[in-house]
Amino acid sequence: MDTDRAERFVTGDINRFAMLLFLLSETAFFAFLIIAYVYFHNAVTSGPDAANSLDPWKSGIYTVFLLTSSFTVWRAEKCYSRGRRGAFLKWLLVTILLGAVFLFGQGREYLHLYRGNVTVNRNVFGTAFFTLTGFHGLHVLLGLIALAVLFGLALADSRCSQSSAVRTIATYWHFVDWVWVVIFSVVYLWSLF
Amino acid sequence: MSDTPYIPGAADLSIAPDIEARSGLLSWVASVDHKRIGIMYLLSSLFFFGVGGIEALLMRIQLARPNNNFLSPAAFNQIFTMHGTTMIFLVAMPVLTGMANYLVPLMIGAKDMAFPRLNALSLWLLVFGGLLLYFSFFAGGAPAVGWFSYAPLSEIPYSPTTGVDYYALSLVVLGIASIVAAINLIVTIAKFRAPGLTIRRLPLFVWMVLVTQVMILLALPALNASLAMLLIDRLMHGNFFVPVAGGSALLWQHFFWAFGHPEVYIVVLPAFGMISEVIPVFSGKVIYGYEFVAASTVAIAVLSYLVWAHHMFAVGLGHPVDLMFAMGSMLIAVPTGVKIFNWIATMWGGSIRFTASMLFAVGFLLMFTIGGLSGVSFAAFPIDWQVTDTYYLVAHIHYVLFGGTIFAVFAGLYYWFPKISGRMLSETLGKWHFWLMLIGFNMTFFDQHFLGLMGMTRRTFTYPDLPGWAALNMISSIGAGVMGLAVAVFLWNIAASLLRGEIAGDNPWNAWTLEWATSSPPPPDNFKRLPPIRSRRPLWDLAHPENPDWTHGH
């Protein structure tokens, strides 16, 4: 396939491509933490486990907030690409708020578990649960910071200057949300059976 | 002649655009030019090669005689751990990444890497990771758990000093550096090729680097996850790998080798790539079977994820599991082995120039074959049940990693040194380097096959005076000294050649790929003009208008 590549070069291409490659490595990283959780799922013979410690319904509500933020960030992307700056900023802000609510919910859950002596060192469930959900929460936090920086930069910039940053960070945000779907299923939904 | 497309290069993205043109320490430290970063990778690797080599010499002094007390057990155990960790993570991976960094943009006709600043980040994360690992010596002791740090020995009750913490943190930093560099290289190769350079026309070195970077994206996360889990165990009293608390010692092994096996191919495939550049040029013939060599590389990459538990044959996984992994491990020998035939076929009928580079390439063929064959013996796992964790295994790993990767790196360095520095390395010193290295290496490691078969286990700070053990160990230790001498000759060669070496010119070897179409060293944005690219060997086509490659459909 011998085509002249000069005109096809676009900076935006490479930023999002790089993000996708990064997310490939992140998928592998989370896969291993999930495998560890699954490995220990049936190994807990005493003490807290998923069935007796977790509240899938409460976490489910916070999950809805997180997944909705995927929709809102998609709306933000669309507005940005059409140059609708005001709408873009609003959708972006809602995304950040929804993500913050999710993290808040995670924090409440952690506090509740900690008070009930379900800790990272209590047993293998505690270790595996906090590691898996903790790394996810960390990724959500980093995503929120990136979205906030994006929001700040966009506020200061009076036009929608077609930066690739919006698509790139939105791609990361989608990943963080959909990894949670897998984690939520493996950790919370599975505890119901 | 076609112009290079507009692609932001180092000059556009540097914090101070004129800094790249300057000399002096600051201009190097602040550089985002892939050529300078590549050189700094190589310098870092060379430094740690010296450190790892000294660690090896210290061990061989201790092991030269039975019941020796030159090193205490604690010292020996820290040194063998640091030797392995250094050689894999601070030498093998960085030297290959460094050469890829330097050469890939040149070989694809680009001005720089896709993300020059990210490139600098990878380099400095490497340096930081290396310093972090070695800081452990000053913080209460280096790790003493072996480079793959099995649990629960690596847990707090059995490794109470901070050594293992530094090991884990350092490797996480290095893992991130590798992943970032991998993203950079993949995007560069995918998007920055000069017009006419299709994927099928990629030089084999670039192709193998590409496949390797994809493997890095899928293997290093396994290590990072394992290390995160180990750190949570150690620093937060987690239970992942603590059997008495319900954790699993075997889970560490599975996770580590899920990284560890692809890792050994990660450190060998770019080496195969260098051999695939060197042998054709010095045989005066095109590589025999480019498509097969390229396809076998992908086969190796895929298969490498399916064989990890061949490091665990003695762990008690059961015959069905052992058989599955034996099958995969034997299978992977096929794409690895056929490359040897392709390289020999390239030499066959050629007009071979035995430069120092070619000597190392031929040495590689023989040494890697030995290592590969002993590897097959492990795949027949009842044999593994006898020889794993013995000096037979130590011999195997050094034949593939040193006789393989390092010999190939020497071949590559002698080949590309003129391009990087503008001067030729001394061929005379190069030949001395080669013969001393070949003799020293085989003296050190060939007898270790026998030591293993006589019952000597690895990672032992001393051994009883059983018949024959002392003599073979002494020969091995003397061989290590000869290897040290060979490295000294090499370092002398580099120093002397940088100062007074013959000026190289653009293409001293009459080679064919794009890096030879510019000056030595190349200008900051790499190319003033590119030749037309209609095949895998643009400069061959230019020099042989009567018989260009593209008339053969290549």
Add this chain to the structure above:
Amino acid sequence: MLGGSPFNPASTLAQPITHLFLVLGFVMVAILLLVTVLVLYASFRFRQRPGASQPEQNFGRTGLEIAWTVAPFLLLVYIFTVTVHTLHGADPEVSADRQPDVVIVGHQWWWEARYASSHVVASNEIHIPVGKLLLVRLESADVIHDWWVPQLGRKMDAVPGHPNHFWLEADAPGTYLGTCAEYCGAEHAWMRIRVIAQSEADFESWSEHQLEIPAQPDTGEAAQGAQLFQQLTCADCHTISGTSATANIGPNLTHLAERQTLATGRLENTPANLAQWLSDPQAVKPDVHMPNFEMTTDQVHDLTAYLETLR
């Protein structure tokens, strides 16, 4: 030279592995010879000659490449088949209801063996009857160790939390040397194994003798040594049958004086070496878990005298 080697098999379990190795060895040497001859021949035959013309640019022949892909593949199929056939002889299946004959536990840095039927407890020097296939359950008290006696068969990891089973058998009476084969910490090098195979009759009398309790000395230095043993907290780690010392952190010392070595193969078992060990275990085997009790010369003397009575 081939004393403790897989190439000197002394067990029906080790022989199939040796045979497999000879097959592989033959194949490996043949291929290495082939590659070496081809490389060296090509190097000499196709050296650049002065005035030589440009060599023909041969891009490859698919047929040849397929051939040299298929041929190694077929060879590997053969090797795989031989491998499968070796399994049953080298590592026979263990039926689910079969109880182990011996439980071997790896510790940092010594071996414990508990015989199921006789309830004998041995340390480091493990006696077995000749010609009988014994099922061993292998465990670890701390980190991963590995049992390896090359002449008697495969090695097997002792993994904490994951007991393994393997078979142990010797064809002829004798002492078979082995060692721990998985790095297990500071003194991994001195975690050696001796398997002493005896005739059925000798093994029975050894077992009975192991269960006998040595007479407690009541006079002289040995009696003082016996007292010291209790006072100096030796009982916190070691067992001596017939006394109140029943701990299992260090080796069982009930018949210490009859063993061939001390400190898991580090020293020959002589009174002088025993005294040296007691004076400063850390000097003999650095970082071993037995502390230096900083005993006086007299204390060492008495304790040695006592331990020498443990026959």
